[in-house]
Amino acid sequence: MNGQDEPVRRPSDFAGSLSRLVRMLGPERLLLGGVVVAGLGYVALWVTVPLLFGHVTDLVYAGVTGAGGIDLGSVGITLAWAVAAIAGSSGFAWVQGRLTAVVAQRLAFRLREQSADKLNRLPLGYFDQRPRGEVLSRVTNDIDNVSEGLQQVLSRIVTSLLTLLGVVVMMFWLSPLMASLALVSIPVALVVTRAIARRAQPHFAEQWATTGKLNGHIEEMYTGHALVKVFGRQREAMATFAEHNDNLYAAAFRAQFVSSLTQPAMSFVGNLTYVMVAVVGGIRVATGTMSLGDVQAFIQYVHEFNHPITQLAAMTTIVQSGLASAERVFRLLDAEEQRPDPVVPARLAEVRGRVAFEDVSFRYSPDKPLIENLSVSVEPGQTVAIVGPTGAGKSTLVNLLMRFYEVSGGRITLDGVDIAAASRAQVRGNIGMVLQDTWLFGGTIAENIAYGVGDVPRERIVEAAKATHVDRFVRTLPDGYETVIDEEGSNVSAGEKQLITIARAFLADPAMLVLDEATSSVDTRTEALLQQAMSSLRRGRTSFVIAHRLSTIRDADVILVMDSGRIVEQGDHRSLLAAGGHYARLHAAQFAQPVAA
Known part of the structure; x- marks a missing residue:
């Protein structure tokens, strides 16, 4: 799977995910207790309403059939109590909804916090093996889905369970016989719900996995939209999008369709129960063993009894979707981290x-x-210049020095200290790095130059910009150093972005330098000027320069020629040319004159 998550068709530990999610709610015990108390208050008031309305029916029926007429005073008082109970239950429901929202958002906050912290501890290889959109989907879409699902389920499940309990108590208090008939639907409901849930669960897992793939493709096509258009690959990009979109549609349709069968199935079971109770209740009223008001109240309790069962069954869709997302987030949180720094790291003087x-x-x-x-x-x-064909291991060598990857064998020392024994922050804090792939964040040019240094006087920023020829083009911009660069850096050219990253390294003034084709995107004249600035920057510093253009590293003290992960030659420019080996062939290939036809 090249480091990807295992296929979604494989059975997942959703019981374990549910247990872990419940444990994560531990810090919210008091709020959860408030949710339960508010649910109790809601149910305690709500279950009295059918009884009160039944009493009103008995008063009206007695007044119509008797000689004394309807006791309007008693009817009014009973209705007032019913209205008060409805208002009070609504107030408790509002409190419960508020507390539930707080619990759900706090859980989402902690998940995002843990995910962001986890991303900082994951090795570079984790991101190399996964599309960025897939990782982002877990931190955004999946966490949002967990939060929304929890918010919907938490208050409903508490209210539904408490309502079931309260309604059952009231039904047995009115008529144990009819209550026993109504309870027959519970085991049937459990069997139906479980059967449908087991069929729907794999489809929800597939739905969210496919969502991650679709997001990954969209992110790639958006960031590379210019390249897609240049090479005329819009049709292929849309075909791939359509494939992922079709897969998502099919997975989502299967998940939603299968899980949606729960509610009609439960409604069918509930309606059968409703009919049985109505028939038995009519017989008991006819025989005089129950009052009309009590039967009315009981039938309303049956409706209230079936409603939470149907609601609990319908929540299986939300629960399954939320657990599928939670499992994807937990896989991120459980991913193997980079080797931790030593407890007592070696100190680099x-x-x-x-x-x-x-x-x-x-x-x-x-x-x-x-x-x-x-x-x-x-x-x-x-x-030290490192040259060689693509895939020779040039960038890997400096990635090992920066501890982006850990060596499989041997060791790398810095001033005699094994860098594996020092903290990564210490090692990287002494090395400035300029990559071929530039990176700028949304902010001003001044903020981008000062990134990694913190608050510095504007004079130092301008000084670094002048030394790296950034000042020349910044002065032409309307807002100068306060010009805001968007996240993609689309309002500056590729060469200007590279100049800004070089100025960033210049300002940081590191003890060592790593330059990975740092001048590949600038014009020839600017490159010549930058070479002078680089020579000044490298003076007195150990520098590793990865280069494809051999003209940029002629003055290097040592040139390492790599091929297939090995150093096949080393020396200075002149000695390597004289040796007539790999370097000489690379040089000849770059500077060979075109043959006339």
């Missing part, structure tokens, strides 16, 4: 920049080795 790779081995997949027994030493202040 003032970093001088001596780096050593000692018999380092690494593989992304257990059965596919990439780097095997690599050893190289870099002295403080040296500029």
Whole structure:
């Protein structure tokens, strides 16, 4: 599955997910207690209403059939009590709804908080193996679905269970015989609900898994919409979207259709019960063993008895959907984290920049080795260029140095200290990195340059911008350094974005530098100017430069030529050209003159 979640067709532990979700509600015990108390108040008042209306019916019936007429005073008082009970129950229902909303939103808040914290502890490989839209879907759509489902279910399930209990007590108080007939529907309802729920559950799991795939595709197509249009791939993109959309439609339809069978099935069972009670009640009124008002009240209790059962059955749809989303969130929270930092991390003193790779081995997949027994030493202040064909392991080497990935064997030392024994924050805090893929956040140009440094005087920001030739184009913008860049950086060119990221590294003034094709998106003239700025920036710092254009690394102290995860050559520009090996062939391929036809 290439690190993806297991197929949704495999049975899932929904009982475990439900248990875990209930445990997460532990901090809300007091609020949950309030939900139950409010439910008790609602039910206690509501179940008296049918009895009061039945008493009104008896008063009217006695007045019509008797000689004294209708006792309007008693009828008015009884109706007033009924209105007060209805108003009071509505007040308790409002309180319960309010408390339920607080509980649901607090749970969603904690889930988002835990998910955000988890994302910071996950290794880079987790994100390499999953579409970003799929991960985002779990943190947004799935958590929202859990919250909404909990909010709908929590108050209803408490109210429905308490209503069932209250109604059963009142029915047995009025007529044990008729109450026994009504209770026959409970085991039938449980069997029907369980059978339908077991059939619907896999479809809900598939629905939310397919939602994640669809979101992943949409996110990719949106962020890369210009490239899609350039290569004329709109038709293919829409075909893939249509496929995912069709799959989502089919999964959602099956889930909703199967689960929707619960309510009509329960209504059928309830109506049968209703008919039996009505027949028996009519016979008892005719024989004089029950009053008309009591039968009326009992029939209303039967309706109230069937309503919570139907409601509980209908909630299985929400519960299943919410649990399917909860399981996806829990899979994220349970994902294997990066190796934790040592309890007492080794302290890196003032970093001088001596780096050593000692018999380092690494593989992304257990059965596919990439780097095997690599050893190289870099002295403080040296500029080390890493070149080689695509897939040779150049970026992997610096990713290991930054501890984005952990070595499979051997070790990497910084000034003699194993970086695995130090904290990641210490290691990365001493290394400035400029990537080929630039990243800017929604904010001003000044804020983007100062990212990672914090509050600094504007003079230092401008100084870094001037040194990296950012100031030149910023001065042409209407708002200058206060120009707001959107999240995609679409209002600045690719070259300008790269200049801003270089200025960011310049301002950070790190002890070491990693430059991964840092000038690939700038024009030739700006590149020449940047090379001068880079030379000044690299002076006195250990620098690792990943380069495809060999013209940019001629002045490097050491050039490492990599191929298939191994260093096949190392030396300076002149010595490697003279050796006539891999480097010389790469150089000849880049600078070869076109052959005339």
